[in-house]
Amino acid sequence: MPQEVIPTTINQPTSTVITQPDTAETLWLRVLSPPDEAVVNTPQVVIVGSAPAGAVLSVNDDILLVGDDQHFKTTISLDEGPNLIEIIASDNNGSETSIILAVTYEP
Amino acid sequence: MKKYRILLFLILCMALLLATTQAFASPASTQNGKNTPGPNTPGAKATEKANDKATKQAGKPPHGKHENYKGIVSAVDSTSITLTLRDGSSVTVGLSADTRMKFPGPKNSTAGSIESGMKAMVRAIRDQGGNLIARAVMVIPGKPSKIHRVGMVTEYTAGSSITIQDKDGSTYKFALTGETKLLPAERVGALAVGSRVTIIAPRDPATGGVIVKGIVIHPAAP
Numbered sequence: 080m081p082q083e084v085i086p087t088t089i090n091q092p093t094s095t096v097i098t099q100p101d102t103a104e105t106l107w108l109r110v111l112s113p114p115d116e117a118v119v120n121t122p123q124v125v126i127v128g129s130a131p132a133g134a135v136l137s138v139n140d141d142i143l144l145v146g147d148d149q150h151f152k153t154t155i156s157l158d159e160g161p162n163l164i165e166i167i168a169s170d171n172n173g174s175e176t177s178i179i180l181a182v183t184y185e186p
Numbered sequence: 187m188k189k190y191r192i193l194l195f196l197i198l199c200m201a202l203l204l205a206t207t208q209a210f211a212s213p214a215s216t217q218n219g220k221n222t223p224g225p226n227t228p229g230a231k232a233t234e235k236a237n238d239k240a241t242k243q244a245g246k247p248p249h250g251k252h253e254n255y256k257g258i259v260s261a262v263d264s265t266s267i268t269l270t271l272r273d274g275s276s277v278t279v280g281l282s283a284d285t286r287m288k289f290p291g292p293k294n295s296t297a298g299s300i301e302s303g304m305k306a307m308v309r310a311i312r313d314q315g316g317n318l319i320a321r322a323v324m325v326i327p328g329k330p331s332k333i334h335r336v337g338m339v340t341e342y343t344a345g346s347s348i349t350i351q352d353k354d355g356s357t358y359k360f361a362l363t364g365e366t367k368l369l370p371a372e373r374v375g376a377l378a379v380g381s382r383v384t385i386i387a388p389r390d391p392a393t394g395g396v397i398v399k400g401i402v403i404h405p406a407a408p
Contacts, residue, residue, distance in 0.1 A: 116256055116307075135384045135402045137332055142367055142386055142400040160322040161254070161307045163290060169334035169384055171404055173353055177330045181307045183254050 106131060108168040108176050118183045119157070127152050130168045137167045157184035253318065255279070256307045256326075262300045267323060269308060279310045279318040288324040290331040300325060332399065333389040339381045348398065350385060360387050360398040367400035377403050 110128040113119065126138050129149045136143040141153050145168075155164055164180040255277050257269030268278040289299060300306065305326040310318040335358055337350035349359040368374045377383070384402040388395055 116254070118254065135334060135386075137334065137386045137400070140399060142369060142402065144370060144402065160286065160309050161288065161324040163288075163324065163326065165330040165332065167330050167332060167334055167386075169336060171336065171382070171384075173334075173336035175334050179326060179330060181256060181324065181326055183307075183309060185252060 106134065106168060106170045106174040106176055108134075108166065108178055110166060110178050110180065113180065113182055115180045116183075117180075118185055120185055122157050122159075122184060122186075123154050124157055124164075124182055124184075125152060125154050126164065126166065128166070131170065134168045134170050137165070139163075139165055157182065159184050159186060250311065252321065253310050253312070254307065255310065257305070259300055259302050259304045259306050261302060264298070267300065267306070267308065267320065269306060277308075277318065279308050279320045281320050281323070285320045286322040288322060290325065290327045329389060331389055332386055335385045335387065337383065337385075339377070339379050339383055342377065342379055342381075344377075348383075348385070348401065350383060358385070359396070360385055361396050362398055366398045369400065369402055373403040373405070376406070377401065382407070 108128065108130050110126065112127045113124055117124070128151055130136060130145045130151060132145055132147045132149050134145040136145055136151055138151075138153050139155055141155070143151050143153060145151050155162075161181055161183050164182055165177065166180070167175060167177040169175040255269055255271060257271040257277070259267060260270045260276065261268040261278075264281065266278050266280050268276055270276050287299070300323070305328070307324045307326060308320050309322040309324075310320050313319050335350060335352060337352040337358070339348060340351050340357065341347070341349035341359075343362075345362055345364065347359060347361055349357055351357045368377065382404040384404070385398055386400040386402075387398050
């Protein structure tokens with residue numbers, strides 16, 4: 080799966096964040112960008128990742144449905160300084176998994 | 187007498203040779219007294235970069251640059267916060283009246299709301315004395331502030347409230363507002379008692395309330 084390069088990221092991704100489902104179901108969530116503790120110089124950051132097709136995703140206040148290609152991409156506005164980005168995925172069975180990123184915006 | 191003149195001539199030749207050799211061997215030192223390249227040469231720029239790098243590696247970034255630290259709070263009071271970082275080291279950062287506190291829950295939090303054991307991120311800057319002063323402290327929750335609840339709609343009043351029953355038989359009632367998102371657009375009209383939905387709502391009603399952020403309507407079972 081190709082990794083997208085986000086030009087607003089100052090420090091380079093060190094690893095992909097992957098979660099395991101909180102149940103035995105086949106729910107998973109990957110965030111390709113930005114990495115946790117990223118420092119960016121723009122007031123928005125693009126969240127790129129993947130999850131099973133049909134999963135419901137919330138990224139802070141945005142709500143998405145993952146398509147058949149299993150990819151998702153959304154843009155989140157940032158305040159100056161440290162920001163929390165909460166990414167939650169759930170499936171039709173009620174399983175849930177999440178990733179919390181801390182991203183700092185430095186103008 | 188003749189031997190003395192020859193010896194004197196040889197000494198003068200050797201002195202002249204020595205002076206010439208010194209002059210060619212160190213042209214810079216004879217010109218400006220410093221054996222460094224000029225300020226606009228690539229060598230000078232490389233030296234400058236190396237010096238900057240060495241300064242950063244010494245842990246003393248230039249005054250005025252922000253420093254970010256993420257770790258577990260090991261101590262906190264009204265004047266400072268100490269984090270244990272991932273590598274096991276500790277950093278203590280001063281708190282001031284200008285320090286901005288960010289919590290996932292209550293908006294009117296102060297340093298007193300932070301407890302040891304919490305995960306936090308601190309954005310700091312060094313003062314003139316080299317001491318770290320926090321510009322912002324953000325508490326990172328162990329769990330997201332929102333939760334996804336999946337279930338069957340048992341009661342629904344558009345724009346007012348919705349109640350669902352999950353697979354364990356537990357029921358949850360939520361408030362709806364005009365800002366509640368409904369999706370996908372093609373199934374909004376199908377939302378009714380008996381629909382299978384995912385509700386995105388605050389995890390802790392005590393701090394986040396019970397207002398639904400969004401409802402995803404799932405396809406009807408075949």
